[in-house]
Amino acid sequence: MAKRSxxxxxxxxxxxxxxxxxxxxxxxxxxxxxxxRFKDLxxxxxxIGTGLLTDRLKQLETAGVITRVTxxxxxxxxxxxxxxxxxxxxxxxxxxxxxxxxxxxxxxxxQFISPDLLALGLQARFDPDAARAAxxxxxxxxGEHAYRVDIDGGNIRVRATTSESPRVSIVTDTSTLVGxxxxxxxxxxxxxxxKLTVTGxxxxxxxxxxxxxxxx
Amino acid sequence: MAKRSxxxxxxxxxxxxxxxxxxxxxxxxxxxxxxxRFKDLxxxxxxIGTGLLTDRLKQLETAGVITRVTxxxxxxxxxxxxxxxxxxxxxxxxxxxxxxxxxxxxxxxxQFISPDLLALGLQARFDPDAARAAxxxxxxxxGEHAYRVDIDGGNIRVRATTSESPRVSIVTDTSTLVGxxxxxxxxxxxxxxxKLTVTGxxxxxxxxxxxxxxxx
DNA sequence: CCGAATCCGGCATGATACTG
DNA sequence: CAGTATCATGCCGGATTCGG
Numbered sequence: 001m002a003k004r005s006x007x008x009x010x011x012x013x014x015x016x017x018x019x020x021x022x023x024x025x026x027x028x029x030x031x032x033x034x035x036x037r038f039k040d041l042x043x044x045x046x047x048i049g050t051g052l053l054t055d056r057l058k059q060l061e062t063a064g065v066i067t068r069v070t071x072x073x074x075x076x077x078x079x080x081x082x083x084x085x086x087x088x089x090x091x092x093x094x095x096x097x098x099x100x101x102x103x104x105x106x107x108x109x110x111q112f113i114s115p116d117l118l119a120l121g122l123q124a125r126f127d128p129d130a131a132r133a134a135x136x137x138x139x140x141x142x143g144e145h146a147y148r149v150d151i152d153g154g155n156i157r158v159r160a161t162t163s164e165s166p167r168v169s170i171v172t173d174t175s176t177l178v179g180x181x182x183x184x185x186x187x188x189x190x191x192x193x194x195k196l197t198v199t200g201x202x203x204x205x206x207x208x209x210x211x212x213x214x215x216x
Numbered sequence: 217m218a219k220r221s222x223x224x225x226x227x228x229x230x231x232x233x234x235x236x237x238x239x240x241x242x243x244x245x246x247x248x249x250x251x252x253r254f255k256d257l258x259x260x261x262x263x264i265g266t267g268l269l270t271d272r273l274k275q276l277e278t279a280g281v282i283t284r285v286t287x288x289x290x291x292x293x294x295x296x297x298x299x300x301x302x303x304x305x306x307x308x309x310x311x312x313x314x315x316x317x318x319x320x321x322x323x324x325x326x327q328f329i330s331p332d333l334l335a336l337g338l339q340a341r342f343d344p345d346a347a348r349a350a351x352x353x354x355x356x357x358x359g360e361h362a363y364r365v366d367i368d369g370g371n372i373r374v375r376a377t378t379s380e381s382p383r384v385s386i387v388t389d390t391s392t393l394v395g396x397x398x399x400x401x402x403x404x405x406x407x408x409x410x411k412l413t414v415t416g417x418x419x420x421x422x423x424x425x426x427x428x429x430x431x432x
Numbered sequence: 433c434c435g436a437a438t439c440c441g442g443c444a445t446g447a448t449a450c451t452g
Numbered sequence: 453c454a455g456t457a458t459c460a461t462g463c464c465g466g467a468t469t470c471g472g
Binding site for chain 1: 328
């Protein structure tokens with residue numbers, strides 16, 4: 001069966017032929033954090049259903065955007081991860097997420113929230129123009145979840161890993177980060193109330209804040 | 217009727233709630249060139265059908281991404297154009313198109329091609345890092361169609377308008393540009409064969425070529 | 433428990449015909 | 453030219469079931 005295609009001699013049309021179907025881009029978004037198991041993706045994409053997830057994974061694998069990797073024993077589980085071509089989509093996804101952030105208010109009780117989404121949200125807040133002064137590796141802990149933030153030139157990469165010897169280590173929780181993201185809680189208040197703690201190179205903090213559009 | 221939504225507290229999910237349905241991003245792509253009539257969009261998006269086009273236009277208007285404008289007499293036609301919020305999507309669309317360009321070979325006879333798509337394709341080839349030396353306004357003529365290319369810092373804007381006093385004026389046709397885009401025809405050969413002519417500041421040409429990833 | 437196949441109701445899509 | 457109305461088709465979402 002010939003897959004449905006826009007059939008246009010255009011880069012965008014080709015990209016959307018591969019990635020434009022429902023759930024595909026959100027699936028890739030979750031993989032930006034690093035390799036994920038089927039169950040991880042299922043939990044991170046409420047509503048997708050197992051059949052559709054299977055389909056999308058196959059499509060994206062065929063498109064060369066993700067790979068299926070079987071981890072060696074004793075882990076012996078299979079994970080999905082971005083290929084180099086898939087990783088190139090990071091700035092595009094971040095750009096689109098950045099655009100969407102402006103239309104995201106306070107969360108409604110219908111909306112799904114997770115530490116992963118908040119970590120990715122931080123990635124989308126990133127301002128390349130303010131980034132030069134903040135190059136380095138940072139650790140972020142949201143509840144029990146650990147993330148590693150790499151800032152290098154005008155680029156950012158947030159992944160779900162621990163970081164060795166980060167310049168700054170940030171510890172906070174979901175609700176605090178939601179407040180900061182939606183503007184109902186200032187960074188200063190969060191620091192003052194001990195809801196967000198910072199350890200490491202204190203002098204890097206102002207630059208970090210401005211990189212994420214936050215005032216101290 | 218509650219519209220179908222991903223219901224996630226995430227900028228990308230919100231963006232895709234608004235723009236992620238079939239045809240929406242391609243429709244915006246066509247509006248990047250400037251205001252378009254219903255018929256223009258219908259012709260530029262083969263396969264969409266009038267009902268779906270109407271739906272998409274309404275959705276995007278509700279989302280605040282486009283506006284419906286009734287031109288004053290004697291033109292007295294209605295056109296659709298991007299709002300400022302919609303215009304902000306240009307770099308995102310260009311980024312995605314750039315990613316897709318790598319997967320675009322020579323055109324098949326199934327694929328729709330038009331001067332508009334080729335002008336947009338040129339926009340997607342743009343390399344911001346090489347752009348500093350090529351700031352300015354350029355005129356591009358593909359057959360009977362005139363485009364204006366604005367390069368400013370790391371940004372490019374291609375629109376379907378004539379340009380006054382461009383630095384360089386380029387005249388070519390569809391098949392020549394297809395050849396150059398797909399790599400089967402070198403810029404030098406096209407120039408030599410008179411299939412592509414350049415007038416204006418000749419010294420700006422090498423910079424221009426490198427901005428679009430072409431060798432002279 | 434993970435990953436995937438199947439069935440099915442409902443909605444989105446796409447083509448055509450039709451109207452102001 | 454700018455849409456509306458209609459209808460066949462196929463995709464999506466949910467539940468269930470099955471193999472490893």
